[in-house]
Amino acid sequence: MDCSVGTCLFPLHRSKTIHLVRHAQGIHNVEGDKNYKAYLNPEYFDAHLTPLGWQQVDNLRNHVHSSGLINKIDLVITSPLMRTMQTAVGVFGGEGYTDDKTDVLPLMVANAGNSFRGAISSHNCPPIVAVELCREHLGVHPCDRRRSVGEYQFLFPAVDFSLIDSDEDVWWKDNVRETKEELAARGLKFLNWLWTRKEKEIAIVTHSGFLFHTLTAFGNDCHPLVKKEISQQAQFYSVL
Numbered sequence: 318m319d320c321s322v323g324t325c326l327f328p329l330h331r332s333k334t335i336h337l338v339r340h341a342q343g344i345h346n347v348e349g350d351k352n353y354k355a356y357l358n359p360e361y362f363d364a365h366l367t368p369l370g371w372q373q374v375d376n377l378r379n380h381v382h383s384s385g386l387i388n389k390i391d392l393v394i395t396s397p398l399m400r401t402m403q404t405a406v407g408v409f410g411g412e413g414y415t416d417d418k419t420d421v422l423p424l425m426v427a428n429a430g431n432s433f434r435g436a437i438s439s440h441n442c443p444p445i446v447a448v449e450l451c452r453e454h455l456g457v458h459p460c461d462r463r464r465s466v467g468e469y470q471f472l473f474p475a476v477d478f479s480l481i482d483s484d485e486d487v488w489w490k491d492n493v494r495e496t497k498e499e500l501a502a503r504g505l506k507f508l509n510w511l512w513t514r515k516e517k518e519i520a521i522v523t524h525s526g527f528l529f530h531t532l533t534a535f536g537n538d539c540h541p542l543v544k545k546e547i548s549q550q551a552q553f554y555s556v557l
Contacts, residue, residue: 333511336390336520337528338377338408341370343400345460361460363399365430370400374407381408390443391516396523397447397481398463399430402473405445405522411438422475429472439475443520446477450507453524455488455495461524462489497530504531 345364348355355361366374381387387409395405406424414423414436423436424445439445447469453461463469463486466478495503504527511519 333514333516334518335511336386336518338404338520338522339525339528340366340396340398340400340404340522341373341377341407342367343370343460345458349460356458356460359459361458362462363464364460365399366403366432370404371407371432371434374404378408387442389518390520391518392514393443393445393520393522394448394451394511395445395476395521396452396527397449397466397469397478398452398461398524401522401524402445402447402469402476403430403432405520406437406473406476407434408522409442409445409520411440411442414438424475425473426471444477445475446480448480448507448510449482449488450503450510451521451523451527452488454500454526454530456490457492457494462486500527501530501534505534507531 343361343364344367345356345358345361347367348358349361390409393405393409395401403425410424411421414421415438421438421440424439424442425432425434425437427436428434452463455461465486466481466484469476470478508531
């Protein structure tokens with residue numbers, strides 16, 4: 318990915334298409350958008366989606382299917398937090414789960430994370446893998462602390478958690494906030510890891526802070542207008 322000159326060319330077979338998706342509205346966003354200190358509220362631990370957030374998921378799902386994009390995605394990577402996984406399975410998962418499909422695990426069990434939603438099938442959808450590197454800004458904010466992998470495996474049976482090393486959340490600290498520089502470095506590490514994957518078209522369901530600080534690291538060799546466009550915070554693709 319490193320390039321020492323102003324213009325870089327890569328053969329097509331060395332390229333990937335990535336679709337960046339910020340999670341839908343979480344319960345922490347409602348108050349946090351009004352007052353930043355609200356993110357310190359312990360009630361928002363591993364925040365789940367709001368009803369509006371689920372409507373955003375439905376809108377994006379409709380777009381992904383009507384455009385045919387669902388047939389192009391080889392892999393979905395999600396941050397291992399409730400709101401991102403709900404977004405990932407809601408957008409890219411199969412149709413409604415029925416118990417008679419005994420050979421197919423559900424991507425999400427019914428009412429996971431107070432969703433008031435039925436179970437979501439893993440039939441006829443791309444694999445979904447949870448990866449720690451694309452988590453939100455780490456530390457201090459309870460909404461960015463994850464549950465144990467064991468809890469998630471019960472709620473999201475068909476999501477692949479094999480790339481997560483620790484059952485408990487050892488990355489999040491209650492008194493230390495990850496710096497912007499550390500977050501950007503983690504984002505670049507994630508993108509470098511992405512190059513090791515064989516899949517060519519990948520959807521990444523992550524967070525606004527992660528996207529903003531990761532993308533800001535790019536475009537320094539471009540025209541300022543291009544740099545500004547690259548650095549803009551990726552928005553959740555929904556039809557409101």
